[in-house]
Amino acid sequence: DQQVKQNSPSLSVQEGRISILNCDYTNSMFDYFLWYKKYPAEGPTFLISISSIKDKNEDGRFTVFLNKSAKHLSLHIVPSQPGDSAVYFCAASPGTGTASKLTFGTGTRLQVTL
Amino acid sequence: DAGVTQSPTHLIKTRGQQVTLRCSPKSGHDTVSWYQQALGQGPQFIFQYYEEEERQRGNFPDRFSGHQFPNYSSELNVNALLLGDSALYLCASSLRLAGRSTQYFGPGTRLTVL
Numbered sequence: 001d002q003q004v005k006q007n008s009p010s011l012s013v014q015e016g017r018i019s020i021l022n023c024d025y026t027n028s029m030f031d032y033f034l035w036y037k038k039y040p041a042e043g044p045t046f047l048i049s050i051s052s053i054k055d056k057n058e059d060g061r062f063t064v065f066l067n068k069s070a071k072h073l074s075l076h077i078v079p080s081q082p083g084d085s086a087v088y089f090c091a092a093s094p095g096t097g098t099a100s101k102l103t104f105g106t107g108t109r110l111q112v113t114l
Numbered sequence: 115d116a117g118v119t120q121s122p123t124h125l126i127k128t129r130g131q132q133v134t135l136r137c138s139p140k141s142g143h144d145t146v147s148w149y150q151q152a153l154g155q156g157p158q159f160i161f162q163y164y165e166e167e168e169r170q171r172g173n174f175p176d177r178f179s180g181h182q183f184p185n186y187s188s189e190l191n192v193n194a195l196l197l198g199d200s201a202l203y204l205c206a207s208s209l210r211l212a213g214r215s216t217q218y219f220g221p222g223t224r225l226t227v228l
Contacts, residue, residue: 004156034216043118043204043219044157089156101147101170102206102217104156 003027004092006105013112019077021108023090026071030092034102035064035075038087047088048075080112116141118207118220126226127195135190135223139207145169146188147217148180149204157204163188164210192225200227 005024013019021035031052036044050057050064050073057064063076077084087109091102119138127133139146145164149157159172163182182188186207192199202224206217 036219041221043120043221046216046218049216091156101159101162101172102149102157103159104149106154106156 001026002106003030004090004103004105006088006090006108008108009106010109010111013080013110015082015112015114016079019075019080019084019110019112021075021077021088021090021110023073023075023105024071025073025092027092027094027103028071029094030103032093032100033064033066033073034091034093035062036089036091036104037084038089038107044089077110080110082112082114085110085112118205118218120203120205120220120223122223123221124224124226126228128228129195129197131195131227132191132193133195133225135192135203135205135225136187137190137205137207137220138187139205140218143207143209143218144186145208145210145215146182146186147206147208148188148190149206149219150174151202151204151222153201160190195227197227200225 034049035047038044048062066073087107089107090105093100121136147162148160151157162170166182177193179191202222204222205220208215208217
């Protein structure tokens with residue numbers, strides 16, 4: 001049973017436009033959410049996170065939105081750049097207050113075209 | 115400031131053999147988590163070590179074991195290798211006492227079982 005779902009395996013966006021990556025979760029115990037970016041032959045790189053007490057967190061070109069009632073979060077990248085082309089993973093952890101285990105989605109491959 | 119390092123980069127083993135993978139956490143971090151990433155999937159949590167003890171474990175058999183040393187580095191051991199153990203093994207480090215602590219990943223070890 002997949003507790004974190006990324007239903008879009010791939011997404012193609014033109015350079016300069018907005019990229020929106022979506023993630024759904026089923027476990028109500030999750031209260032901390034993260035987005036990681038992964039290039040081939042590298043480990044995941046942390047991008048941005050959000051706690052369940054917030055509904056939005058922004059860091060430069062990256063903004064994460066959390067809708068707790070819908071158990072849905074999204075990552076917005078504005079403007080998209082060719083270097084953003086990578087696989088993006090959504091991850092979630094429960095409210096233990098410590099560096100708890102992460103449950104990942106299956107990833108969305110973003111391609112930013114010129 | 116050195117990030118998370120892992121060795122070796124690649125490894126080829128045959129069924130039934132045993133393997134040891136190594137991880138050095140990011141400077142200042144005291145918690146190490148291990149993940150297995152199969153092709154086309156998100157990383158799956160194996161276990162987490164803190165203060166040289168296994169603190170959390172995912173749904174992996176006892177063939178998977180680990181160790182954490184006083185300098186916080188860690189090893190992942192897999193016995194009686196199966197073809198299905200072929201995957202990218204990722205190590206992530208974090209600081210436990212920081213509360214909601216982000217996990218930072220190493221580049222991974224690509225294990226191929228023939």
